[in-house]
Amino acid sequence: MSISVSEDWQAYPAPAKLNLFLHVVGRREDGYHLLQSVFQLIDLADTIHMRLRPDDQIVHHNPLPDVPAETDLTVRAARLLQTFSGVQKGVDLRVDKRIPMGGGLGGGSSDAATVLLVLNRLWGLNLSRKVLMELGLKLGADVPFFIFGRNAFVEGVGEQMKEIETPDCAYVVLHPPVHVSTPAIFKDERLTRNTPLVKMRGLNDIDCRNDLQAVALGQHPLIAEYLAWLSQFGTARMTGSGSCVFTRCASQGDADRVISRLPDDMTGYSVRSVKQHQLREFASDC
Numbered sequence: 236m237s238i239s240v241s242e243d244w245q246a247y248p249a250p251a252k253l254n255l256f257l258h259v260v261g262r263r264e265d266g267y268h269l270l271q272s273v274f275q276l277i278d279l280a281d282t283i284h285m286r287l288r289p290d291d292q293i294v295h296h297n298p299l300p301d302v303p304a305e306t307d308l309t310v311r312a313a314r315l316l317q318t319f320s321g322v323q324k325g326v327d328l329r330v331d332k333r334i335p336m337g338g339g340l341g342g343g344s345s346d347a348a349t350v351l352l353v354l355n356r357l358w359g360l361n362l363s364r365k366v367l368m369e370l371g372l373k374l375g376a377d378v379p380f381f382i383f384g385r386n387a388f389v390e391g392v393g394e395q396m397k398e399i400e401t402p403d404c405a406y407v408v409l410h411p412p413v414h415v416s417t418p419a420i421f422k423d424e425r426l427t428r429n430t431p432l433v434k435m436r437g438l439n440d441i442d443c444r445n446d447l448q449a450v451a452l453g454q455h456p457l458i459a460e461y462l463a464w465l466s467q468f469g470t471a472r473m474t475g476s477g478s479c480v481f482t483r484c485a486s487q488g489d490a491d492r493v494i495s496r497l498p499d500d501m502t503g504y505s506v507r508s509v510k511q512h513q514l515r516e517f518a519s520d521c
């Protein structure tokens with residue numbers, strides 16, 4: 236799937252995710268934390284424009300204000316794939332950001348996953364999903380999920396996943412304007428790391444909380460104000476390491492109505508659950 240914007244450039248989606256719950260169940264010797272979480276794809280998405288180049292350069296045409304091109308996850312993903320495969324091909328990149336950055340919605344990771352999936356096809360590499368997921372993990376703990384491309388129960392540091400049925404529904408997502416540092420949340424001494432392991436049968440049996448939430452609220456009290464406002468409409472929770480918070484709505488109309496009541500100084504989105512990443516077939520399962 237792709238949406239044409241001009242003769243050469245093609246546009247590809249990079250969807251965001253919500254963590255419907257997130258439990259911290261332990262810590263590895265290297266300091267990384269063991270998690271259990273359900274990752275849900277949503278229809279809030281960045282768009283990555285890509286064009287093959289006649290040389291082997293990787294060129295980012297509109298770097299983000301605070302992220303130099305060389306450190307952008309799209310460029311890092313393309314370089315990683317180039318080095319791994321030894322291919323002597325290049326690509327032009329442009330990124331239209333819609334997913335708030337540092338919001339716990341996985342935007343950077345999803346951008347990286349989209350680049351890996353698309354270049355796998357554009358460069359004719361034909362790497363399997365498994366190989367792309369292993370490569371993706373080198374870029375960030377959330378990248379394998381977006382390459383997996385289906386809603387999933389995720390374990391380990393983000394590399395073990397099983398497909399899971401999740402409700403087809405609408406959500407309201409609010410973005411408190413604070414930058415949450417993921418390493419700072421995981422390092423915080425107030426973080427509990429001993430939530431008992433759950434067996435995943437269905438979401439109804441799970442204590443759907445986010446163990447990172449209390450720590451994020453301690454570091455950024457503004458998130459609590461957004462949670463309090465959203466809690467008028469249903470159970471509200473933080474996604475990932477924050478700062479975004481969300482609640483489930485009975486219908487898209489209900490979600491739109493919540494957004495229409497948002498105070499002028501708050502930013503939010505009415506979104507829908509997505510069953511599958513539109514680029515999932517860009518990697519094969521064998």
Ligand SMILES: C[C@@](CO)(OP(=O)(O)O)[C@H](O)COP(=O)(O)OP(=O)(O)OC[C@H]1O[C@@H](n2ccc(N)nc2=O)[C@H](O)[C@@H]1O
Nearest residue numbers: 266267268339340341375376377392417418421475476477
């Ligand atoms: C918390 C989660 C849940 O979805 O998401 P986000 O809030 O980032 O979306 C992820 O596990 C985050 O994934 P990601 O943002 O890719 O993190 P990474 O770049 O891999 O790691 C950033 C830092 O967080 C800590 N970290 C991350 C993941 C993990 N399982 N244990 C950790 O301790 C490490 O200190 C690491 O250096």
Ligand SMILES: Nc1ncnc2c1ncn2[C@@H]1O[C@H](COP(=O)(O)OP(=O)(O)O)[C@@H](O)[C@H]1O
Nearest residue numbers: 307308309336337338339340341342343344346
């Ligand atoms: N293409 C990109 N999009 C967003 N963030 C990026 C990108 N490349 C690198 N980053 C860096 O990754 C950090 C985390 O971004 P993001 O994935 O949006 O948040 P989160 O991990 O909280 O979901 C950003 O603050 C930014 O410094």
